[in-house]
Amino acid sequence: MGPSVPTDRELVERINTGESELLGELISRYEDRVYNLALRMMGNREDAEDVLQDTFLNVIRSLDRFQGRSSFSTWLYRVAANAALTRLRKQSKQAKSEDEFLDDVYSVKRAAQAGLKLPDWSANPVRELLNDEAMEQMNRAIESMPEIYRAVFVLRDVEELPTAEVAEIMDLSEAAVKSRLHRARLYLRNNLSDYFSERGAA
Amino acid sequence: MDCNEIFESLSEFIDEELSKKTCREIESHMADCRNCRVVVNTLRKTVTLYHSMPRERLSGPARLRLHKVIEIADSGDTGE
Ligand SMILES: [Zn+2]
Numbered sequence: 001m002g003p004s005v006p007t008d009r010e011l012v013e014r015i016n017t018g019e020s021e022l023l024g025e026l027i028s029r030y031e032d033r034v035y036n037l038a039l040r041m042m043g044n045r046e047d048a049e050d051v052l053q054d055t056f057l058n059v060i061r062s063l064d065r066f067q068g069r070s071s072f073s074t075w076l077y078r079v080a081a082n083a084a085l086t087r088l089r090k091q092s093k094q095a096k097s098e099d100e101f102l103d104d105v106y107s108v109k110r111a112a113q114a115g116l117k118l119p120d121w122s123a124n125p126v127r128e129l130l131n132d133e134a135m136e137q138m139n140r141a142i143e144s145m146p147e148i149y150r151a152v153f154v155l156r157d158v159e160e161l162p163t164a165e166v167a168e169i170m171d172l173s174e175a176a177v178k179s180r181l182h183r184a185r186l187y188l189r190n191n192l193s194d195y196f197s198e199r200g201a202a
Numbered sequence: 203m204d205c206n207e208i209f210e211s212l213s214e215f216i217d218e219e220l221s222k223k224t225c226r227e228i229e230s231h232m233a234d235c236r237n238c239r240v241v242v243n244t245l246r247k248t249v250t251l252y253h254s255m256p257r258e259r260l261s262g263p264a265r266l267r268l269h270k271v272i273e274i275a276d277s278g279d280t281g282e
């Protein structure tokens with residue numbers, strides 16, 4: 001029997017006290033998760049790989065300041081989310097303005113108030129809805145949201161982290177996480193509703 | 203409760219974060235309001251679809267590049 005697998009915290013401690021050859025192991029534990037987060041936030045592999053590198057370069061620069069107040073994974077997600085946001089802000093791509101976004105979010109409310117019959121595509125099984133084209137649409141929809149909504153949505157509904165952890169990662173109150181998540185979901189719902197209606201799934 | 207009042211709580215409703223009392227109020231509104239029912243059902247389905255998207259793994263070459271970059275940066279950082 002070999003020695004038991006060290007915890008993240010033990011690994012960090014050993015790296016910080018000179019065993020830098022263990023960095024590779026720490027990275028291996030998290031590279032896929034960070035990559036997936038970056039991919040959903042950036043929308044393409046190339047940018048996602050850049051964010052992944054930025055993240056771990058920042059990690060080695062600041063690992064000795066990791067206090068262990070939060071778990072290592074929370075701390076790492078924070079570094080990764082910031083790396084992605086920094087790159088997104090530099091790109092200033094075609095994401096919507098907050099006003100345009102909110103206008104889209106509440107369009108469903110206006111439609112309902114106007115007495116329109118909202119299309120219902122919810123009875124279709126996931127395996128029928130989720131083809132390659134639909135997934136492409138879903139990814140493009142994430143990318144068209146303002147950065148902060150994108151980050152909260154990806155952490156909560158793609159990475160499936162609890163609200164409290166997302167609040168810690170993003171430096172937001174839990175109430176702010178919930179309200180941003182709700183708006184992001186409504187926006188994405190509207191987007192998918194249009195898409196599935198056109199495809200005749202509703 | 204009317205459509206407007208429940209609209210802002212629908213994510214908490216599908217995440218089961220509301221009190222039993224509020225849940226019952228939303229459910230009884232939904233029973234009589236088709237549009238709210240559709241919003242709840244399609245909102246829930248939207249979240250399910252995103253949960254169901256397959257996760258992508260890092261490619262082998264990208265993995266190697268990452269480890270190489272970190273190795274170089276780390277040996278540079280410590281100055282040894
Ligand atoms: Zn209603």
